[in-house]
Amino acid sequence: MNIRKIIIADDESIQRNVLSSVVRKIVPPLTEIEICVNGKEAFEKIKEGGTDLLITDIRMPVMDGMELIALVASNFPQIKIILISAYQEFEYAKSAISCGVSEYLVKPFRIEEVRRLLQKMDEEIGEQRQTTETQNQYEHLLHQFEKDNQQKALAALLNGQKPPEELQAFNTNALNHPGITILIRWNIRVHSEIISGTFSAGSRQKSPALLSGLSDYQQERLIKRLHILFPNGFFVPQEKGMDVSECRIALLLPGCDTDDSVRFLNKLAEECSSEQLLFWAGISALQDNLLSRLPQSLQQAEEVLSYYFYYPAECGIFSYADMNELFEFPMISISGYETAIREAVHTGLDSQLTKCLADLKKELLKDPLKYPIKVKHRISSMIVSIVRDLDGMITQQAYDELLNEAYHLYGGCSTFEQLFSISLELLKRSCAYFTQESGQYDAVEDIIAYVKKHYTEDISLSMLADRVHFSANYLSMQIKKKTGMSYVSYLTQLRTERACKLLVETDRKVADIGTECGYRDSSYFNRIFCRKFGLSPEQYRKVHKKC
Known part of the structure; x- marks a missing residue:
């Protein structure tokens, strides 16, 4: 195993002991596990060195989890962090993500979920070590280059600059x-x-x-x-x-x-x-x-x-x-393709935009191959222009997310296939927004119908958003418009309504009913049920069966 040392920070003794016991059963005997009762104690342990993974609660005395992960991220960025939360959707998510949290562990803990997260962190730590070793070799070469006056002088000359005075003695x-x-x-x-x-x-x-x-x-x-x-x-x-x-x-x-x-x-x-x-x-x-x-x-x-x-x-x-x-050949005119693609996006013709983009891709691959920098610039400019047509149609947040996504992806794009894969996905998302906002097709109603049919399964908001090419935030807002409640509340309502029916009409075990309604963890099911009805599932059954 690549994880050599784990620090668990939690002020709740029962939760701390349960989690450390679960982790100890999963990791090899030689893996060191340190237990801390607050963020300050955990950070002092981390400063001693050797820590690979930090598992921390959010709310703790002296130094809370958010302050701890901010310190760790800025001083020890190689350490992986799992944040413990009592809620799947919690207000600290944005701050935690910006600080570099790797994963979240939702209370109450499930052994399989802890095992899955530890395996994932172990793989990432192994890959990170391999990357560091590889980068170190190249950085060593760069370091040697910086120490080598000859190479410093050559670098200046290559960039059209005059070498610094102390390097001008280099024999050219x-x-x-x-x-x-x-x-x-x-x-x-x-x-x-x-x-x-x-x-x-x-x-x-x-x-x-x-x-x-x-x-x-x-x-x-x-x-x-x-x-x-x-x-x-x-x-x-x-x-x-x-x-x-x-x-x-x-x-x-x-x-x-x-x-x-x-x-x-x-x-x-x-x-x-x-x-x-x-x-x-x-x-x-x-x-x-x-x-x-x-x-x-x-x-x-x-x-x-x-x-x-x-x-x-x-x-x-x-x-x-x-x-x-090849550099003398002009970039082909793609204005006709741009017009056709824009029209397909605006009218919600997903298959038509896919065909138009595929035709353009085929045209650009004809001999002679066009200068890559011109191709990337022209295609990315065209797609961003079409994305900008959504300005004012969708929420500002959804629009900004999509536009920033486009800039980020095109900035890191280095191959022809990537260019068109990115472009197709951006166009499909734009098309989905246009059809939803224009009323040509109500994707949100389809999603709600899907949730009603599959609410007993493990369906996340991001997975549903992927189905219709929306952002998760945009889909969440649209679901609230339709149902009057958030996605999590709507899903909980469907599941608990089904649970109530089964509790009253059958004598099945509470754990089995929870599983059938989408809650794999019976204690979590009990907590959700109590929060909604003020009664445990067993109490609810007794009260309503008497009626």
Whole structure:
């Protein structure tokens, strides 16, 4: 197990002892479990080091759970946090999410739920450790680069800047020859909240995933092979961008021509592909004098490397000498597609918008392939423009959520397939809003009918929102408009009405009735029932059977 130390913070002794007992039964004997009665004591334990997981209640004396998780998140961001709550929908959710809470544990505890959360946290901690090791290797390379005056000077020259005075003694004669610049990209495996092409219809969901990329060992092998292949090259690591999984190195090669480098890299790509080791390279045109043309050569390498956009699943070697004519081709006009897609969205024709977008995708894949940056900009601008048509039609909160989601997703989009997957989902959500607000089709009535039929099952608001491409907040407000109560209250009413009927008309056990009505935990069922009727299920049965 990856979890080595767990801290449980709860001021209620019974709850604290029950939870620690349950956790102890699940984790291996060597896992350390510390028990604390308030947030201050827990934070002092955490400062001693070694903590992987914090399980904390919200309400505690001295220092409450919200203050504790804020301190932990700012000082020990690697620690996973499970927040204990008495309610599934509680007022602290937004604050807790912003502080980095990983999961919630609803009281009363169910052993299977505790087991599920611990397994999930264990997997995430393992992936996080692997990511840290991989990133550390690349960060070590960056650190070496920062210490290396030669590389500092080269970095300045590549960016078209004059090296700092203390670095001007660096001998640049080796670059005073014809040569090329190669920009090499690869992805490392990272544990991140990156959404790759699809997303929940609710607020952005935390869905940590080990993204496809090179392991620590594979990255080391690739870097070694590049050094062997180009022993006289100057390696200059590049700063990371928005994509934390992406690593780039600029390789300056005086005395090397384009044909040789393409041949060497193609051979390396062939070897690497058989080992599931992917990388991509952009090669500049041959410069008459590499030193004087470093910024231009880097720009050329970046431009052709951007064609990775179309080939994320295979190694790619892109040469400016072979591809420079592609940049002269204008972006095709998509105004006709935009008009058709907008009309389909406004009129609620889901299948029509899907077809129009698929036709546009097919058109853009025709030879010659269009410049990726232009394609991404034009498509994302078109979709955002259509999303903006909802301004004033839906609630400001739902509108802001959708627009912010669009900006976030397009900002992290790096492939052609992602671009169209994101676009389709945004259009489907926009279409759903238009049909609901225009009265063409009442998706909320369908959801209410679905809940009436499936209320005994485990149905969350976010799952229902996904069914109709709404945000969870928007759907919640619409359900309240229709029923006069929140989703949770409406679901509770359906379940407890059924429970009342079974209590009076049958002699079945209370626990069995609770399970049939959607409550897998009998103690939780009892609490909900008492809160609603002021009687326990057994008391309710006695009173109403006498009648």
